[in-house]
Amino acid sequence: MKVFPDGQLLGTVLAVQANFYKVQLDVDDKEINACFLLCTRRTRLKKIGQQVMVGDRVVIEEPDWSGRRGAIADVLPRQTQLDRPPIANTNQILLVFAVAEPPLEPYQLSRFLVKAESTELDVLLCLNKSDLVSPEVQQQICDRLLAWGYRPLFISVKNQINIDQAAKYLSNKITVIAGPSGVGKSSLINTLIPHANLRVGEVSGKLARGRHTTRHVELFELPHGGLLADTPGFNQPDLDCTPEELVYYFPEVKERLAVGSCRFSDCLHRDEPDCVVRGDWERYQHYLEFLDEAIARQTQLHQQADPESNMKLKSKGKGQSQYEPKLESKKYRRVSRKTQLQALQDLYQESED
Numbered sequence: 001m002k003v004f005p006d007g008q009l010l011g012t013v014l015a016v017q018a019n020f021y022k023v024q025l026d027v028d029d030k031e032i033n034a035c036f037l038l039c040t041r042r043t044r045l046k047k048i049g050q051q052v053m054v055g056d057r058v059v060i061e062e063p064d065w066s067g068r069r070g071a072i073a074d075v076l077p078r079q080t081q082l083d084r085p086p087i088a089n090t091n092q093i094l095l096v097f098a099v100a101e102p103p104l105e106p107y108q109l110s111r112f113l114v115k116a117e118s119t120e121l122d123v124l125l126c127l128n129k130s131d132l133v134s135p136e137v138q139q140q141i142c143d144r145l146l147a148w149g150y151r152p153l154f155i156s157v158k159n160q161i162n163i164d165q166a167a168k169y170l171s172n173k174i175t176v177i178a179g180p181s182g183v184g185k186s187s188l189i190n191t192l193i194p195h196a197n198l199r200v201g202e203v204s205g206k207l208a209r210g211r212h213t214t215r216h217v218e219l220f221e222l223p224h225g226g227l228l229a230d231t232p233g234f235n236q237p238d239l240d241c242t243p244e245e246l247v248y249y250f251p252e253v254k255e256r257l258a259v260g261s262c263r264f265s266d267c268l269h270r271d272e273p274d275c276v277v278r279g280d281w282e283r284y285q286h287y288l289e290f291l292d293e294a295i296a297r298q299t300q301l302h303q304q305a306d307p308e309s310n311m312k313l314k315s316k317g318k319g320q321s322q323y324e325p326k327l328e329s330k331k332y333r334r335v336s337r338k339t340q341l342q343a344l345q346d347l348y349q350e351s352e353d
């Protein structure tokens with residue numbers, strides 16, 4: 001256990017309930033069983049408005065070992081922050097799809113991938129139920145996804161194929177699992193973490209997923225280190241990026257943009273001349289469809305906002321000012337972490353609808 005000279009301890013918040021935080025203390029020795037304390041938040045943190053989230057790295061003071069209690073004295077700076085689900089320090093998203101039952105739909109997979117990429121976290125792709133298709137079909141799917149810029153891991157929870165490999169990807173990281181309904185996410189979590197006890201194959205009433213249960217975010221500890229959070233099943237995630245950002249969420253196009261650039265800096269890669277993106281790559285049609293959505297969404301937002309929202313007030317000196325169109329600089333502006341990480345929020349909202 002890491003103990004600071006003044007008796008402080010370091011740990012990770014696994015769950016928040018009412019005003020209590022379940023904190024897993026860091027242990028140096030893997031043989032020692034993880035140690036949990038139920039903690040409160042120091043008044044000083046409340047006063048400065050410092051929230052404590054699931055996933056936060058925290059400093060614990062005054063541990064009471066017999067009562068398994070402690071107090072959170074400080075929160076270390078967050079590396080990442082998802083707002084819905086509210087989880088700090090997530091490293092990656094594990095996208096789970098099935099090769100069959102339900103059938104693998106390229107358009108739906110593409111949507112999930114773009115949504116996941118928009119968080120700017122690492123994206124892992126597991127294709128479950130590989131027991132249901134031949135090795136030849138798996139190879140075809142694999143070749144196709146390689147061209148999309150992804151190397152999928154074929155697994156079968158039923159036949160315990162490649163589960164160790166999947167576990168390796170997750171070790172010592174904080175991972176959020178996502179994917180459509182019925183692909184085997186709960187089955188995978190249960191096989192990775194037997195004590196998680198998620199109910200499998202029920203349409204409603206699942207732990208933390210049912211319509212009528214209170215949203216409860218919890219990180220489950222993986223046996224070989226690392227933490228895993230479940231997300232509710234959802235079928236069509238909403239894309240909420242801007243038209244300019246969209247293209248960057250297709251890994252197979254990033255290469256084209258790395259070696260060349262379009263004639264127009266605000267090119268949306270539809271019918272503009274001298275465009276390096278337009279071409280015969282498989283998901284170009286998906287790109288065009290998602291782009292239409294993003295444009296429609298942006299137009300709607302502009303209409304709701306101030307009518308002068310696409311104009312900015314420019315000072316002309318001597319107290320005078322005048323409206324001018326805003327420059328299209330968004331494409332080269334890196335989107336703020338917060339905006340990117342809000343992308344997963346819809347997964348939660350939609351499942352609650």
Ligand SMILES: Nc1nc2c(ncn2[C@@H]2O[C@H](COP(=O)(O)OP(=O)(O)OP(=O)(O)O)[C@@H](O)[C@H]2O)c(=O)[nH]1
Binds near residue numbers: 130132202
């Ligand atoms: N053939 C086969 N069936 C599987 C496999 N993994 C899970 N299943 C079955 O697929 C069904 C759905 O599994 P779940 O784990 O509930 O799927 P889920 O992704 O958690 O579904 P939601 O909770 O609706 O999001 C269950 O009947 C499982 O028994 C597998 O590897 N092969």
Ligand SMILES: [Zn+2]
Binds near residue numbers: 263267272276
């Ligand atoms: Zn272009």
